[in-house]
Amino acid sequence: MAAERKVVVLISGSGTNLQALIDAQNTPTLPNTRISLVFSNRKAAYGLTRAAQADPPIPTAYLALQPYLKANPGKTRADYDAEVARVVLREDPDLIILAGWMHILGEGFLELVDGIKPLREGEAPRKPVPVINLHPALPGAFDGANAIERAFEAFQKGEISSSGAMMHRVVKDVDRGEPLIVREVPIIKGEPIEAFEERLHKVEHEIIVQAAAKVLDEVKPLQT
Numbered sequence: 689m690a691a692e693r694k695v696v697v698l699i700s701g702s703g704t705n706l707q708a709l710i711d712a713q714n715t716p717t718l719p720n721t722r723i724s725l726v727f728s729n730r731k732a733a734y735g736l737t738r739a740a741q742a743d744p745p746i747p748t749a750y751l752a753l754q755p756y757l758k759a760n761p762g763k764t765r766a767d768y769d770a771e772v773a774r775v776v777l778r779e780d781p782d783l784i785i786l787a788g789w790m791h792i793l794g795e796g797f798l799e800l801v802d803g804i805k806p807l808r809e810g811e812a813p814r815k816p817v818p819v820i821n822l823h824p825a826l827p828g829a830f831d832g833a834n835a836i837e838r839a840f841e842a843f844q845k846g847e848i849s850s851s852g853a854m855m856h857r858v859v860k861d862v863d864r865g866e867p868l869i870v871r872e873v874p875i876i877k878g879e880p881i882e883a884f885e886e887r888l889h890k891v892e893h894e895i896i897v898q899a900a901a902k903v904l905d906e907v908k909p910l911q912t
């Protein structure tokens with residue numbers, strides 16, 4: 689029996705991309721794969737409900753930056769990022785997916801997840817855990833937040849003829865990691881942004897599963 693592949697998903701919102709991953713678990717598109725934790729930095733994120741309502745239910749965790757800093761005077765954003773990494777790494781995941789996770793992760797997170805920094809003194813060296821992110825734009829086009837709205841506005845100004853979505857590896861520089869899957873999504877003259885968004889989200893739900901399968905097959909291929 690092939691070893692199960694474990695995934696941790698980080699969210700901040702509605703979780704429709706998380707839902708696509710939940711639905712794909714142990715299907716031909718994402719075989720022998722289980723989401724072992726959904727982590728949110730927003731208490732009201734509906735994605736937490738999606739995880740709780742999954743069958744079987746998926747454990748969840750919540751930790752937001754500002755409440756963390758208030759509860760831990762003297763701690764920094766880097767300490768918060770390290771705490772997020774510790775909670776995530778406790779799952780011993782094969783893959784970490786940012787699915788609408790709206791917090792820029794600094795070295796505090798990346799050094800632990802990459803295995804550069806030990807979780808505890810004397811720890812044996814750990815292999816890096818791949819981190820991938822869903823971004824609703826084409827490589828190098830609209831890095832950062834609000835990419836959908838910015839792309840739509842650029843189209844209205846005649847600056848672009850289409851946009852798209854991508855899955856990419858996560859590095860320190862936001863949205864600058866190696867693209868894994870890139871899909872162009874046309875914008876139709878005169879359409880409302882909602883119509884464009886609907887087409888784009890459909891593509892997102894496909895590429896997030898495809899990218900998860902691609903990276904999991906790199907790190908923990910299914911034994912034939």
Ligand SMILES: Nc1nc2c(c(=O)[nH]1)N[C@@H](CN(C=O)c1ccc(C(=O)N[C@@H](CCC(=O)O)C(=O)O)cc1)CN2
Nearest residue numbers: 789790791792793821823832833858859860861862863
């Ligand atoms: N080190 C990295 N961290 C993150 C990446 C990345 O590529 N490298 N991707 C982002 C996801 N993202 C775009 O795809 C993105 C999300 C949020 C922001 C942002 O400006 N966040 C602000 C807070 C905004 C808010 O709380 O609403 C911030 O973190 O201060 C930019 C890009 C996820 N992380």
Ligand SMILES: NCC(=O)N[C@@H]1O[C@H](COP(=O)([O-])[O-])[C@@H](O)[C@H]1O
Nearest residue numbers: 701702703704705706788823824832
């Ligand atoms: N820069 C990151 C970013 O903008 N991510 C975007 O957040 C949404 C999450 O939707 P969901 O919560 O329904 O999955 C998605 O559209 C995703 O591209």
